[in-house]
Amino acid sequence: METTSSSPIKPRRKDKDEDGHAVEKEEEQDNNDLVGEPHRKLQRLGATPEAKEVLLNEAYQQPKLTKWLQTAWTTSQGSKEAQTGAQVFADPFQICLLPGLLEQGQSQALVAEIIQKVQWSRKQMDLYEFYQSSDLSNMPTCPLLTNFLQVLRKQVRPWLEKVTNLKLDYVSASCSMYTCGDYLLVHDDLLKDRQVAFIYYLSPWEGAEEWTESQGGCLEIFGSDDQCFPQFPVQRKIAPQDNQFAFFKVGSRSFHQVGEVTTFDYPRLTINGWFHGETNEAFVADSMRAFPRLNYLQPDSLNKPPLGLFLNNVYLKSATRRSIQKRIEENSEICLYEFFKREKFELARSQLLADSDTLKWRRQGPANAHNYEVLDLTTARGTILELLQLFRSHAMFDLLRDFTDLDLAGADAQRPTCSVELQRWSHGNYTVLGDGLASEENTLDLVYYLNAAEGAAVITYLSPDSELPAAKAPANGRRSEYDGEEEDESVLLTITPVDNALNIVYRCEGTTKFTKYVSRNTPLDKGPVFVISCSYKE
Missing domain, CATH: 2.60.120.620 (q2cbj1_9rhob like domain)
Structure with a gap:
């Protein structure tokens, strides 16, 4: 897939407000201007x-x-x-x-x-x-x-x-x-x-x-x-x-x-x-330690799910695939609403909310990098297992090749791989910037939400041209408190949670991302937010 060298993700800047959906520049304010x-x-x-x-x-x-x-x-x-x-x-x-x-x-x-x-x-x-x-x-x-x-x-x-x-x-x-x-x-x-x-x-x-x-x-x-x-x-x-x-x-x-x-x-x-x-x-x-990396695996050749049983039929049409590919070539990202059939989405969400015995979760650390829960994939059952297997299947690699023109399948594919993670997000969860979150090579990110809630699991991508000060991104990924000099990071994209929407982001080498801290003011009346997070490499 062809992309411009100047911007791995087309900037989609928005006015930054107090909800924290994007990294913001500091703003000088007099005491009289502070409200609340x-x-x-x-x-x-x-x-x-x-x-x-x-x-x-x-x-x-x-x-x-x-x-x-x-x-x-x-x-x-x-x-x-x-x-x-x-x-x-x-x-x-x-x-x-x-x-x-x-x-x-x-x-x-x-x-x-x-x-x-x-x-x-x-x-x-x-x-x-x-x-x-x-x-x-x-x-x-x-x-x-x-x-x-x-x-x-x-x-x-x-x-x-x-x-x-x-x-x-x-x-x-x-x-x-x-x-x-x-x-x-x-x-x-x-x-x-x-x-x-x-x-x-x-x-x-x-x-x-x-x-x-x-x-x-x-x-x-x-x-x-x-x-x-x-x-x-x-x-x-x-x-x-x-x-x-x-x-x-x-x-x-x-x-x-x-x-x-x-x-x-x-x-x-x-x-x-x-x-x-x-x-x-x-x-x-301490200057040389780094965070653990994602585990990438080859497509699962044993699992051959028929896409027609899972995907919204509109995304199986050739015209739609060509339209998606054109959009990603131009903007390096797209959001595909109602990606799975509604009944599959509802079954998966219900299972995640109701199954407190079979599904096993572990907290993802270390604490200076991550704080959220990930599913032990060996405990997945039913529709949840079917969706996770789908993301690692040859059928999904083929579909993503059509969507992006990346060599993820076909005669030109060398050794395509992917990582798949099911995350659970609640109050107090976060990821922060560090070398563990900087892409070492070009990847294709997929983000899919279940039981979405505004303000929970919001993902922000930053330009690789935005150099963080040493205080914020040392070689070991460790972080130090703000020391008085803050640079204007370039926000390329903010992904906000929408149920049953698949976000596709082509991410160039060096692009960083983080998931916004989930404040206790964030309404989670329906329970935690679940995210299927995948990355694909050619």
Whole structure:
């Protein structure tokens, strides 16, 4: 099949809106432009204490406490200090919590200044959705935030050096605000010279000083396997607590995420960033690992399903096939509505929703790449088995040759192969960008939905010409939190769920894709969304 060299998938750009159906550029917005109940709740502070400078809690400046933290940090055993409530956790990696970091009333004064003066940028990518400020070093009109940065530089940094025995050179920090539906998915923060990550929580509203897990926004900590890949389930959750300071050593196992905020009452507000030093050795040692790849198989010669029993008759006509081929040559993609006979589709969907005993599902990881379920194909029965076999049959290879003019069958076919996967998508599921999702060669992707729901299992394709920053696509496929520079990725195509529709996408080498995080705000009243996902190679 002939395609243009400049664009593997014809761009079909749409206005980007807040539903997150495509990667979006950041947008500068003043506080006054931010709308919605969470932003109005940000201003419910009441009387704000006068504050001209930020003051550390005297308890954390005592040599006795510093000595206790040094010991707790180096002994690799979790412990808690009685006077301050400071805690050190050793498992699955070292993390320290310091409640009451600043003197009483300081967090309320900081939030008041944030409300009045901070401008926010909306950050939306495969990995996250939230609001972020500029770096605190670029806020000349915010004296308290500037002072807080100086406290981090001049008081906290040398103190952390004593506690962690690390050489720390400078600090970078910004404000983050997560409103209902916002999140930050699994990453390890490994980038360049980051040594210690920190989060300072701001939640001074009466009744909301300490959040519950049901409100979301927890710092969620992951364990990892022998290859340092993060594993499900979450091992530890740290809920936002006003005036609490958390820090951890950035390393090859420091996997964490910010759980989706589920409350409309208040936003999750923090000052966060990193203490930097020399190049992090863990980043160098870990730089060559990659995600597992799809398993490609040859067409199943034993299975010979008659297409007429399954497909909508219109797609069996020669004229329709020629029309499809022309469309794919021009646009590199097409959506074939009502692809299977309606009765076959209904039988398959009913079986998927009703069969909780025979069908066996496993969670697809690692957590920094995927979070959805895949069917053990050996447990498939009935109509589900028939459809899965059909996608791997010679008859389907022949049909796709007619649709695309690719050498997937016939005398010119060398060694065509395909991968077939049946996925189950529910709240909290996602895939993120990484080298495991970049096509190593030209492929033909098929995406077929059953029990579709708007906003669940939405797939976005990005141009191979869109180079991700090192923070977002390192050689090992690992991801690091947003570090202040975000490029304008080129969205080539967004596939939205439609029942019984077969999406065909010709995908050139280097094209990346991800499946949008399924927010808990997404209605799944009919149950999970099922996706038959296939890739074919000539």
